Amino acid sequence: xxxxxxxxxxxxxxxxxxxxxxxxxxxxxxxxxxxxxxxxxxxxxxxxxxxxxxxxxxxxxxxxxxxxxxxxxxxxxxxxxxxxxxxxxxxxxxxxxxxxxxxxxxxxxxxxxxxxxxxxxxxxxxxxxxxxxxxxxxxxxxxxxxxxxxxxxxxxxxxxxxxxxxxxxxxxxxxxxxxxxxxxxxxxxxxxxxxxxxxxxxxxxxxxxxxxxxxxxxxxxxxxxxxxxxxxxxxxxxxxxxxxxxxxxxxxxxxxxxxxxxxxxxxxxxxxxxxxxxxxxxxxxxxxxxxxxxxxxxxxxxxxxxxxxxxxxxxxxxxxxxxxxxxxxxxxxxxxxxxxxxxxxxxxxxxxxxxxxxxxxxxxxxxxxxxxxxxxxxxxxxxxxxxxxxxxxxxxxxxxxxxxxxxxxxxxxxxxxxxxxxxxxxxxxxxxxxxxxxxxxxxxxxxxxxxxxxxxxxxxxxxxxxxxxxxxxxxxxxxxxxxxxxxxxxxxxxxxxxx
Amino acid sequence: xxxxxxxxxxxxxxxxxxxxxxxxxxxxxxxxxxxxxxxxxxxxxxxxxxxxxxxxxxxxxxxxxxxxxxxxxxxxxxxxxxxxxxxxxxxxxxxxxxxxxxxxxxxxxxxxxxxxxxxxxxxxxxxxxxxxxxxxxxxxxxxxxxxxxxxxxxxxxxxxxxxxxxxxxxxxxxxxxxxxxxxxxxxxxxxxxxxxxx
Numbered sequence: 001x002x003x004x005x006x007x008x009x010x011x012x013x014x015x016x017x018x019x020x021x022x023x024x025x026x027x028x029x030x031x032x033x034x035x036x037x038x039x040x041x042x043x044x045x046x047x048x049x050x051x052x053x054x055x056x057x058x059x060x061x062x063x064x065x066x067x068x069x070x071x072x073x074x075x076x077x078x079x080x081x082x083x084x085x086x087x088x089x090x091x092x093x094x095x096x097x098x099x100x101x102x103x104x105x106x107x108x109x110x111x112x113x114x115x116x117x118x119x120x121x122x123x124x125x126x127x128x129x130x131x132x133x134x135x136x137x138x139x140x141x142x143x144x145x146x147x148x149x150x151x152x153x154x155x156x157x158x159x160x161x162x163x164x165x166x167x168x169x170x171x172x173x174x175x176x177x178x179x180x181x182x183x184x185x186x187x188x189x190x191x192x193x194x195x196x197x198x199x200x201x202x203x204x205x206x207x208x209x210x211x212x213x214x215x216x217x218x219x220x221x222x223x224x225x226x227x228x229x230x231x232x233x234x235x236x237x238x239x240x241x242x243x244x245x246x247x248x249x250x251x252x253x254x255x256x257x258x259x260x261x262x263x264x265x266x267x268x269x270x271x272x273x274x275x276x277x278x279x280x281x282x283x284x285x286x287x288x289x290x291x292x293x294x295x296x297x298x299x300x301x302x303x304x305x306x307x308x309x310x311x312x313x314x315x316x317x318x319x320x321x322x323x324x325x326x327x328x329x330x331x332x333x334x335x336x337x338x339x340x341x342x343x344x345x346x347x348x349x350x351x352x353x354x355x356x357x358x359x360x361x362x363x364x365x366x367x368x369x370x371x372x373x374x375x376x377x378x379x380x381x382x383x384x385x386x387x388x389x390x391x392x393x394x395x396x397x398x399x400x401x402x403x404x405x406x407x408x409x410x411x412x413x414x415x416x417x418x419x420x421x422x423x424x425x426x427x428x429x430x431x432x433x434x435x436x437x438x439x440x441x442x443x444x445x446x447x448x449x450x451x452x453x454x455x456x457x458x459x460x461x462x463x464x465x466x467x468x469x470x471x472x473x474x475x476x477x478x479x480x481x482x483x484x485x486x487x488x489x490x491x492x493x494x495x496x497x498x499x
Numbered sequence: 500x501x502x503x504x505x506x507x508x509x510x511x512x513x514x515x516x517x518x519x520x521x522x523x524x525x526x527x528x529x530x531x532x533x534x535x536x537x538x539x540x541x542x543x544x545x546x547x548x549x550x551x552x553x554x555x556x557x558x559x560x561x562x563x564x565x566x567x568x569x570x571x572x573x574x575x576x577x578x579x580x581x582x583x584x585x586x587x588x589x590x591x592x593x594x595x596x597x598x599x600x601x602x603x604x605x606x607x608x609x610x611x612x613x614x615x616x617x618x619x620x621x622x623x624x625x626x627x628x629x630x631x632x633x634x635x636x637x638x639x640x641x642x643x644x645x646x647x648x649x650x651x652x653x654x655x656x657x658x659x660x661x662x663x664x665x666x667x668x669x670x671x672x673x674x675x676x677x678x679x680x681x682x683x684x685x686x687x688x689x690x691x692x693x694x695x696x697x
Contacts, residue, residue: 056666
């Protein structure tokens with residue numbers, strides 16, 4: 001009778017059933033299910049709505065707020081000019097990451113503008129009583145790495161930060177998304193922001209991932225299929241056995257890049273793996289407090305019968321190691337493939353050709369064998385321990401190619417320590433690589449880690465926009481395995497040859 | 500952050516018919532190091548606007564004296580990428596008060612609304628008409644009427660209505676921002692906070 005309905009249409013369908021006098025016990029049951037079945041996203045969002053503004057957005061309460069040096073200074077100036085305090089300083093956490101150097105962090109920061117921003121963050125945090133993990137602090141690192149690894153991020157939370165990759169925290173079943181500086185000021189002043197509720201999209205990937213296919217490949221594949229704007233206006237839930245079987249680090253990589261298809265965020269239902277990851281972390285709830293939360297967290301999944309505005313399904317068997325060839329993250333393909341013809345893509349042909357021209361590529365060229373000048377392993381997308389393990393698995397017993405400059409940047413000091421403890425540092429050093437200190441680094445090149453104009457970088461980061469890694473730099477986004485294969489061969493290479 | 504009230508804007512427009520204009524193009528990351536909100540307009544579209552030696556690129560639309568105005572007309576998926584509000588600040592500081600596109604990235608659109616820029620989403624067909632009209636006559640004027648929620652090509656009278664929620668519309672017309680609203684419900688927020696489990 002009813003195959004697929006949107007919950008918004010509940011009333012319409014009910015009226016329709018009355019009109020057709022079809023209300024039987026069965027349809028009452030269906031209606032009941034429809035009216036109460038909620039998605040994971042609905043459950044978390046609805047629990048945070050302080051007020052619904054008439055013909056306007058929801059006033060959404062924010063459980064956790066991360067700030068960094070780049071997008072917070074003007075928000076603090078705003079507080080000062082309004083003469084308003086921070087409402088709940090214990091709900092905001094500050095870390096320095098975007099501007100920080102990745103060598104010699106014990107020395108004063110050479111760039112006066114960067115130093116000024118770092119000082120401003122420290123000053124503002126001290127003034128308002130906000131916890132601050134500055135340069136040199138043992139817990140310092142990229143905001144989206146240190147939040148989860150210290151147990152600040154928890155399932156069922158709302159989490160925001162003036163950084164679009166805040167979507168990373170969705171891996172834990174939180175609603176997490178990036179905000180602008182005006183909104184940073186709102187959260188500091190009132191712990192709320194005003195947001196229209198996004199539409200809902202579910203992306204299901206079932207099956208078994210092939211050899212050498214990493215979480216990064218899964219998300220790059222999805223974006224290549226639906227485009228860099230394919231999920232704009234939506235909040236995504238990732239479902240299916242590929243994500244269920246994925247590690248927390250992998251889930252973070254996937255949720256991290258939700259914004260790269262335009263989605264406000266992406267989330268994955270918390271499970272035993274999620275709780276095992278968080279339990280015992282420094283700032284996670286402990287003992288009885290933890291035990292009380294577990295039954296609530298277990299309710300955080302999409303109910304049977306709940307519906308999405310868009311439901312997409314992909315087959316894991318179709319995903320091979322990916323690489324991008326253009327200037328937005330949707331311009332990606334299998335590493336063994338050719339660059340598509342302009343006529344075969346959704347974007348306008350003029351924009352597509354402009355993009356290839358910037359990259360110095362042509363339609364129908366093979367990606368394998370393309371020259372590589374730089375390799376960047378790191379960022380909030382791929383700067384975690386699993387990423388370094390994957391990279392090391394390829395470079396072990398091999399040597400860095402002479403033509404490649406490699407920047408290996410852990411996401412945090414904790415990751416850096418793990419790299420040392422697990423013997424990965426020895427493998428990297430023997431293969432001719434140097435490990436740098438934590439930070440955002442060449443992902444957005446605000447510090448000295450800039451790729452020169454015209455040079456090619458295989459990068460495990462999240463954006464291949466023009467000039468993203470330095471003015472004129474050309475970025476090829478890929479997984480840590482593809483990056484490692486490029487680092488030892490000096491050209492774009494299928495990493496499966498080394499596995 | 501107070502901003503100018505927005506009601507009816509009548510202006511020529513600057514066309515930028517490129518898809519996926521991302522916030523790294525609007526304001527490259529290396530210009531995000533300020534701790535105050537000023538001067539961002541100088542670096543709007545920096546790498547498309549200037550050569551490495553800081554000389555203007557003659558073929559870029561902002562350097563072409565033929566085009567000017569307070570309205571920027573962009574291609575599909577305008578403002579994708581980073582959440583940096585600096586992108587909206589740069590557009591505002593340069594002198595634009597309205598950005599028109601057939602499709603905006605979410606965060607960029609929010610940022611515009613929060614600082615007093617009106618993002619107007621038009622149909623792809625109407626976007627094409629605007630580009631064609633500017634192409635035919637760079638002095639052609641557009642009228643963006645926020646109270647009526649319409650955008651009109653004044654030369655031909657062709658018009659389209661656009662969506663904006665009533666709350667944001669009132670804010671722009673009156674120059675209010677969200678913080679004013681949120682501060683007025685502080686007690687309600689504090690009570691809500693007491694109910695949170697973490």
